[in-house]
Amino acid sequence: MASGFSVEPNVALRRLGSLVLVFALIGGLPIFARIIGAQFLPSTAWVSHSVWLAWGSGIFCAVFFTVMFMRNKPLVEPDMRPFMYILLIIFSPIFFGSLGKDAIVAGAPMLYTMVAGKPTELQYVVERATGFSDRKCRNDIELMDMPSMYDRLCGFPKDFRDSLRPGQTLIVSGHGSSLGTFVTSAHVAGQ
Structure with a gap:
């Protein structure tokens, strides 16, 4: 006896999932x-012009992956503890949301810059140039009005960092475009 439900996989949902997966990558x-x-x-x-698009992408990716995860998993599986299930439900929106947001804020500009980039200079304003150095970011220079993960310059000499003051404009050079740059050097504007 035939039922009113399709047994075929939902092609539109699968295509949408592929698009969201591309955003996450x-x-x-x-x-x-x-x-x-x-x-x-x-x-x-680029950061100031794409803020709403980035947030929309992040929210969409967070909701889509979380709903798809919950849709495909029964509430209790024999091999999954309830605590792990709750952690996945809590952290998957954060993880996939940040990937969706980063796809717009930095991923797309990075791809464009890799393909169409040329030697370029962009301006950034110093927020703070003091603090501790760590393994991940040696002699960090914090930049104003930039999203987290993209708000620091790393690896510059300590003397250069110590000479900077909040509010100074840095000219950052590298292989880039109007959307962003792969940093190779920096100097204070007007010097």
Whole structure:
């Protein structure tokens, strides 16, 4: 006896899932670049113009992956403890939301810069140039009006960092575009 429900997989949902997965992969590119030692900064103009698109992408990815996870998993599985299930439900929106947001803020500009980039200079304003150095970011220089993960310059000499003051404008050079740059050097504007 035939039922009124389709047994075929939902093609539109699968295509939407593939699109969201592409967004998550693009959002992971800046993280991968940082792991291999490349430092990419999106431009301040791109960050300010794309803020709502980035938040929308982040929220969409967070909701989509969480709903798909909950839809495909029974509430209690023999091999999954309830505590782990609750942790996955709590942290999957945070994880996939940040990947979706990063896809717009830095991933797409990074891809564009890799393909169409040329030697370029972008301006950033110093927020703070003091603090502790760590393994992840040696002699960090914090930048104003930039999203977290993309608000620091790392690896510059301590003398250079110590000479900077809040509010100074830095000219950051590297392989880039109007959307961002792979940082190779920096100097204070007007010097």
